[in-house]
Amino acid sequence: MADGLTLECVRESLIRQEDTIVFSLIERSNYPMNSPVYVEGFADIPGFTGSLVEYVVRKTQAVHSTVGRYESQEEHPFFPDNLLPSLLPSYNHPKVLHPAGDAININTTIWDMYFNQLLPLFATEGDDSNYAQTAACDLECLQALSRRIHYGKYVAEVKFKDSPDDYGTLIRAQDRDALMKLLTCEAIEEMVKRRVEKKAMAFGQEVTLNGTDKEVKYKVDPFVVSRLYEEWVMPLTKLVEVEYLLRRLD
Amino acid sequence: MADGLTLECVRESLIRQEDTIVFSLIERSNYPMNSPVYVEGFADIPGFTGSLVEYVVRKTQAVHSTVGRYESQEEHPFFPDNLLPSLLPSYNHPKVLHPAGDAININTTIWDMYFNQLLPLFATEGDDSNYAQTAACDLECLQALSRRIHYGKYVAEVKFKDSPDDYGTLIRAQDRDALMKLLTCEAIEEMVKRRVEKKAMAFGQEVTLNGTDKEVKYKVDPFVVSRLYEEWVMPLTKLVEVEYLLRRLD
Numbered sequence: 001m002a003d004g005l006t007l008e009c010v011r012e013s014l015i016r017q018e019d020t021i022v023f024s025l026i027e028r029s030n031y032p033m034n035s036p037v038y039v040e041g042f043a044d045i046p047g048f049t050g051s052l053v054e055y056v057v058r059k060t061q062a063v064h065s066t067v068g069r070y071e072s073q074e075e076h077p078f079f080p081d082n083l084l085p086s087l088l089p090s091y092n093h094p095k096v097l098h099p100a101g102d103a104i105n106i107n108t109t110i111w112d113m114y115f116n117q118l119l120p121l122f123a124t125e126g127d128d129s130n131y132a133q134t135a136a137c138d139l140e141c142l143q144a145l146s147r148r149i150h151y152g153k154y155v156a157e158v159k160f161k162d163s164p165d166d167y168g169t170l171i172r173a174q175d176r177d178a179l180m181k182l183l184t185c186e187a188i189e190e191m192v193k194r195r196v197e198k199k200a201m202a203f204g205q206e207v208t209l210n211g212t213d214k215e216v217k218y219k220v221d222p223f224v225v226s227r228l229y230e231e232w233v234m235p236l237t238k239l240v241e242v243e244y245l246l247r248r249l250d
Numbered sequence: 251m252a253d254g255l256t257l258e259c260v261r262e263s264l265i266r267q268e269d270t271i272v273f274s275l276i277e278r279s280n281y282p283m284n285s286p287v288y289v290e291g292f293a294d295i296p297g298f299t300g301s302l303v304e305y306v307v308r309k310t311q312a313v314h315s316t317v318g319r320y321e322s323q324e325e326h327p328f329f330p331d332n333l334l335p336s337l338l339p340s341y342n343h344p345k346v347l348h349p350a351g352d353a354i355n356i357n358t359t360i361w362d363m364y365f366n367q368l369l370p371l372f373a374t375e376g377d378d379s380n381y382a383q384t385a386a387c388d389l390e391c392l393q394a395l396s397r398r399i400h401y402g403k404y405v406a407e408v409k410f411k412d413s414p415d416d417y418g419t420l421i422r423a424q425d426r427d428a429l430m431k432l433l434t435c436e437a438i439e440e441m442v443k444r445r446v447e448k449k450a451m452a453f454g455q456e457v458t459l460n461g462t463d464k465e466v467k468y469k470v471d472p473f474v475v476s477r478l479y480e481e482w483v484m485p486l487t488k489l490v491e492v493e494y495l496l497r498r499l500d
Contacts, residue, residue: 067293
């Protein structure tokens, strides 16, 4: 990335992050719902009353913060109150975004969407008591979605740099609706939806040596992945883009 | 799994774990080598002199142990001295293996193989300072490899149950070489090698909407994945199988 932020490298990263999201959903689908993971107070953890998944996310992100994960503008913690200072020497992440964008973190919305809307669409019923592994898979999904959605900051920065006059006028007017309209391209959104559906097929297929399987069963329904992008990933990314642009001239 | 341990379900799990291994290698390949992750004492962590990756693995596995990850016979920690007791109520994992097998843990060998042999084969040179993310990806690779290789215990249990007389004779004689010969099937090994190579192609391809790309470039060289299985995964799995069988009548 460095200072050479281009539309080309932003697009490449977005496309690559689609793979990560599909992989993480497929990995989560190895376990059934395992609902005790989401029940507050299920485990008898001293001084903690939340769910197992909240515990695993908080503790893991605290570990990652000590080794500098959140020094990167691409990373957003789910529990920012819970982080520890980085112990790494001279972290040198490129800061290519406007600093006013750092305050934008919609992980509360992403958390809610993932557990209440998305997960029930693809997790099968059941309980195999692999709770730690399940929570770790949830964390991977959450991080992949969060990274992709907050990448809207980079998308917005590139779009702004490409048309500073068009965006500048709307930013000065703080015209949220017009900004949303200007940055929306329905043809591209349609293409992305079709591509992630195709990825869910390619990565979620049962690969066998003897040709193609007649009865193809995918590990995660490709339509769910397409819907995830249509209903949540792309709208939330655009929300981040608008929020970023509104602050871009601060 | 439960008490109904069958060759069919062991095979299914092994095949499914191939996907996890390929996904984890592809995800690690998103980052360059990032060698500071592997330098002892790089970070100024009070009371800790190891590498960043050792720190992340130790800390993350300690979190997972408090939520019961290592209560499962399928899971093996890399730093068993570092675990905390599970805080979960009534963990009910099926114990289908002979308890004498619990002591078998070859993660030191897997750690060494991953960092000294495998990683240099597929990580590109460079440093993008995403050290926490890199260490987290390494942990995913290590866990996936460890789980697959120690699954040899289940493979051995099934094989033993299928031919208790043949194996019993060799176990009583503690004949390591003959056991290795009896459980080896070269035709199946060849098939597995070809299948994981095909998976590396399917999962590591650049999925695009406009047909097939003429110049296919895979995210991780399929030959490296095939070699990983031939040189390390399958031999180490068989080592676990033999160690398990040698203790099977204890």
